[in-house]
Amino acid sequence: MDLITYRKLKESGYKKPNLTTVIHDPEMILGMYLESLSLPENELNILWNQQMFDFIVTNLRETFIRIEKLSRTKGIKFRIVVELSEDNKWFLKSITYCEVRQTDAVPENLQLIDTKIYLQPVIEPDGNGISKILWSNSVDLVNQKQNQFDKLWKTATPTQ
Template structure:
């Protein structure tokens, strides 16, 4: 994405120009994510697989802290679908202002902000940072992603339910060790 297009997108709050683009510039992707978080008016729906979850925890913690501040201040609604495991449940619990639901075996990620744009981060094998990012503000594509998110949201289970399942799994594992 060239500088002029990016500037136009930012100035229009990502409404114009209408485009779907693959970005290879890691810094541009981070800037776009961070900037979009500062202008969210309604909400952000997102799906995190293990790759994006680990990336965010490792490289975007400052951005996450800022997002939580905005959510608290502005009443923004953030819905997250994530695979909760014994290894990451404590980190998920740190997301105080998110509505979290859980699905197993998530492969891929995407985020939709204010129902006007979406982004998918693509990780190649053995990479802990996205190598490419697909970004679009095409109404048709955003609408399809919204439908997919809603379907996933409806089949996902609440974090509180998943936490109980994990506690049970942990107890069973501990009992097996004792026996």
């Protein structure tokens, strides 16, 4: 995605142009990922595998806590499905606003923003960064991923 397309998306509230793209630029990756966490108006749904969860806790913990508080303030429905381990239970207990469920396997990392935007971060093999992001506002793809999230949500176990 180039800067002009990014500006057009941002100006339109991420509605236009209709786009599915892979973002490789490191600065744009971090910007789009962090912005996506604060963008929701109604709902934020997240799937994190263990590697992504570890990355968030290690590198973006304070940002995540701010996003949780922002979601509470805005009244956003905030749900996360994670691969739970003994190592991450302490952090999950500190999350008080969003609903968290656990499962044995998360097939992919994704974020769904207001059932309008789909974002899939891909973690570096060493777990120390996001190497690329698949970003889409395609209605069909967003609906497909929302259905995937909803099915996993129903089968996952509440953590608290």
